[in-house]
Amino acid sequence: MVITEFLETHMMIDKLKIGSKQLGLVFLAFLMGNDGSYASIPPNVANSDVVEAFVDGVVKASMKNAKSSAGVVAVMKDGEMIFSKGYGFLDVEKRIPVDPNTTLFRPGSISKLFTWVAVMQQVEQGNVDLDVDVNGYLKSLKVANTWPGQPVTLRHIMTHTAGFEDGFLGYLIIDDPSRIMPLEQSLAKYQPQRINPPGVHTAYSNWATALAGLVVEEVSGMSFNDYVQRHIFDTLGMTHSSFLEPLPPQLASNVAKAYGYSQGRYVELNYEIISNFGPAGAAAVSARDMSIFAQALLNGGAVDGKRILKSSTLQQMVDGGFTHDPRVRGMGLGFLKRRYGRDDLDVFGHDGGTTIFSSHLGLSSKENFMLFSSFGGPGAKEVHSTFVKSFYDEFFPSEASKVDPPADFFERGKRYEGTYHSWRSSFTKIESLLRLITSLKVVLLPDNTLMIGGKRYVEIDTNLFQEADDNGRIAFQEDVNGKITGLVIDGFGVMQFYRAPFYETGRFIMLSLGSVLLVFMHVLLQAVYRRREFNTLVAFERKAVVASTLLAATHFSFLTFAAVGASGGLIALMYDVPLTLKIALIFPILAALLTLYHIYCTFQVLRHGELEGPRALAKLIVVNLAGLYMVWFYSYWNLLGFNYFS
Incomplete structure (x- = not known):
């Protein structure tokens, strides 16, 4: 959103009076061109007034349009909280506003970061090894020996290369507390097939993440929820965080309620329960607590002398991992490496989504920066996608380098055409049909570019393509015979796609x-x-x-x-x-x-x-x-x- 648009929105909604904040924004607008492009430098993310004006302008309008009931945004720079604000209501009927310090949101898969920290704590203590058969730590169930001699390890699990298929139908998220079962029982009942050997393909797996949580249970002798509470939440002073479902009484009244929207009003829904795969997504956390956790991750594993990991361990989690092509961002050890803002920002962290909430936690060691946001309600995903990208574009803009397509590309471009499906899919259950509506289509255009997912890409190196009008990259993979077999997208290290045979294409x-x-x-x-x-x-x-x-x-x-x-x-x-x-x-x-x-x-x-x-x-x-x-x-x-x- 350009500066004039969000200023107008901000002033219209809040009826601002001219003061020091507004004069600063006027000066900022002067630094920008008429088309919204930067004439000099991007706005200062350490300026709380500028950040608030921008966030208000984007979030309030998009939440209203998308019928999002509650939201929260927190921005931290150099260890200082620059901005923290709640939007909407945690209880619509009672008109209880969101408080960024005490209101709990459901961050979905951001919960996995607590699981990975717990695993690495056990690594530091010498209780587990990332590179041995995970079955050696499991007592109550075993991973199927589908690929003899190729066991699943915690390193495979943390990089989502264990080879499991994915699924969700009827069991991943529930709303009936009577269906909650012990973690080992749930994982045994819903164990997915191993469709690939480990370490070959990336395929995001909630089940495998929950299995890592079970390993923590087995080696620590504590339930996963109790372990995280004692060794992460209590250690860091995160007083408004929990993996328990339903929430304990002292926190239940502070959670942002789940809402749908029907016939012009919000309709309260049941609390989403992910306990059967809890380590993968069951957390409820306030923005304040998430900021404390983020500060520990950016500060070598400690906050105010309270340590959860060694600095060297955290660096291993960021630098280690897996990639299909070093020219695009892959996986850290648990951390997702994202392409937001300029290239050297090197955002890592995680995003998360439940059926009601959409959340983002982005960290940059280079800038010593954190952005956390979470939105609830039927339009949460729309608000989330609009806000997160616009924030990075505004405060950490990338300078897109225009690239011209090679004149001879059309001669070899046909080899890339086709339909590509994500390996994150079911291959043995009825939801496998979803591959047909989540595929990517690659089409060769007459101007020597490829159309991929509605964007034009230009060849810049062997099997490497860049957006014609941006810095996004896609790397294709080929087999020993030179046949294109798949692709990976920069910033989506867990989303490897394979080239579908003709009988798996929507057209056929x-x-x-x-x-x-x-x-x-x-x-x-x-x-x-x-x-x-x-x-x-x-x-x-x-x-x-x-x-x-x-x-x-x-x-x-x-x-x-x-x-x-x-x-x-x-x-x-x-x-x-x-x-x-x-x-x-x-x-x-x-x-x-x-x-x-x-x-x-x-x-x-x-x-x-x-x-x-x-x-x-x-x-x-x-x-x-x-x-x-x-x-x-x-x-x-x-x-x-x-x-x-x-």
């Missing part, structure tokens, strides 16, 4: 599935139109018509029940698998049996010479092929059977 699925459904629609229409002729058919010809009609009806029944089951939205699907979706999964089984029966009837019709002519035979063959395709479709996307965690 839509064309083939659409064609097959047209066949079955024709079958149903024919059954209605020619119903008077049915009694004239003989033996297996009649049975074939019945089988065709039932087969068509079965497929459409599946689609109908599946659509109703998914209509409740993401939150409902995370909390539980709806009954209608369970019913839907009966129909693929019936369809597979009916397809076999229809093939049998076709052979019997041929055997007894009951066909009216080639046209009738062609219809039977087409239906058989359509039925076989649907069996493949159901099977490949794990819809043939009840492939979900109950």
